[in-house]
Amino acid sequence: QVQLVESGGGLVQPGGSLGLSCAASGRIFSINAMGWYRQAPGKQRELVATITSRGITNYADSVKGRFTISRDDSKKTVYLQMNSLKPEDTAVYSCNGEINLLGYWGQGTRVTVSS
Numbered sequence: 001q002v003q004l005v006e007s008g009g010g011l012v013q014p015g016g017s018l019g020l021s022c023a024a025s026g027r028i029f030s031i032n033a034m035g036w037y038r039q040a041p042g043k044q045r046e047l048v049a050t051i052t053s054r055g056i057t058n059y060a061d062s063v064k065g066r067f068t069i070s071r072d073d074s075k076k077t078v079y080l081q082m083n084s085l086k087p088e089d090t091a092v093y094s095c096n097g098e099i100n101l102l103g104y105w106g107q108g109t110r111v112t113v114s115s
Contacts, residue, residue, distance in 0.1 A: 002026035002099050009093065009109030016113070017083045022095030022106055024076040032098040034071060034078040038091035038111075048093070049080060063089075085113045 008020040024031060035050035049069035050058045057069055068081040078095055094108040 002028060002102075002104050004095050004097055004099075004104050004106035006093065006095055006106045006109040009111045011112045011114065012085055013115050014085060014087055014113055016085050017081070018085060018111060019082070020080040020093055020095075020109060020111075022078045022080075022097075024097060024099055024104075027100075028076060029100050031073060031076060032101075034095065034097040036069060036078070036080045036093055036095055038089075038093045039108075040088075040091040043091075045094075051078065082111070085111075087113050089113050 003025050004022055006020060006022045008018065012018045033050055033052050036048040037045050038048050039045040046060065048060055048063055049067055051069045051071050059067060066084045071078045090111060090113050092108040092110050095106045097104050
């Protein structure tokens with residue numbers, strides 16, 4: 001059974017940095033696009049960033065220039081480096097991956113940006 005497990009969330013002050021990881025495990029034959037999404041309290045889930053199997057990235061306008069998505073296929077892991085964090089970045093961050101031609105979600109990790 002395929003699983004995605006996020007780690008790295010926590011509390012950070014405005015202007016600070018935080019790195020998230022999402023590791024895939026199980027019987028994996030192929031990993032295509034992977035991405036990070038977030039859901040703030042009282043809001044709908046929104047796309048943060050995606051990365052294709054060829055390394056092509058896409059970002060939400062709100063995080064461009066501040067967040068960086070990357071992947072290490074040897075570790076079956078996707079990363080999200082978040083810099084210059086703002087209070088409005090506070091949310092539960094979840095990763096999504098197309099694995100074995102099916103979509104999977106992680107359980108989410110909470111990021112709180114507050115002084």
